[in-house]
Amino acid sequence: MASSKPSMRKPVFVKVDQLKPGTSGHTLTVKVLESKTVLQKGRAASAHLRQTKIAECLVGDETGTIIFKARNDQVDMMKPGATVIVRNAKIDMFKGSMRLAVDKWGRVEVSEPASFIVKEDNNLSLVEYELVNVEVEE
Numbered sequence: 001m002a003s004s005k006p007s008m009r010k011p012v013f014v015k016v017d018q019l020k021p022g023t024s025g026h027t028l029t030v031k032v033l034e035s036k037t038v039l040q041k042g043r044a045a046s047a048h049l050r051q052t053k054i055a056e057c058l059v060g061d062e063t064g065t066i067i068f069k070a071r072n073d074q075v076d077m078m079k080p081g082a083t084v085i086v087r088n089a090k091i092d093m094f095k096g097s098m099r100l101a102v103d104k105w106g107r108v109e110v111s112e113p114a115s116f117i118v119k120e121d122n123n124l125s126l127v128e129y130e131l132v133n134v135e136v137e138e
Helices: 075-076
Strands: 022-042 052-061 064-071 083-094 098-102 107-110
Touching: 022 064, 052 083, 064 075, 075 107, 098 107
Parallel strands: 064 098
Antiparallel strands: 022 052, 022 083, 052 064, 083 098, 083 107
16 A cells, blocks of 8 residues: 655635634735844753744735734744745734734745735734623523
8 A cells, every 4th residue: 555645735825804813824925014022032051942032023915914923033034124925824812913923833934025015004913802702592
C-alpha cells in the first residue's frame, strides 16, 4: 500500500472587511501602515529563555484595516510600508475589539509590494463588540 501525503489545500485569500470575531484560518495579503512595540522583555540571566517582543501593527488592504499583534520574529517583518502575507491567522478579542494574530500554526512572510491602496477609514479594530449570552428556551 503506497502511503500518499495528504494534498495541501490551496489557500483562500480573504479581505480585511470579511474578518469576524472568533474566526480563524484566514490567509490574507496586507500592507503594514504602522508598527509600535508594546512589550519587550529580555532575560539576560537565562540563555535558554528567549526574549519576548510584542508589537501592535496597523495593517490593511483595499477594504479596511485591523490591528495585527506581532510576536518575536514577526515584529522584525512588520516594517511600515512592507507587504506581507499572513497565513492561518485568527481573530483574537482584546477589550471588546478584534485583533489579527498568528500563532505557532500560522506564518507571516514578506511578499512583493502590493498594488492596492489601503482603505484607512474602515478600521475593524475600532468596532467594539459585546459578548452576549443567548439563553435557549425550551
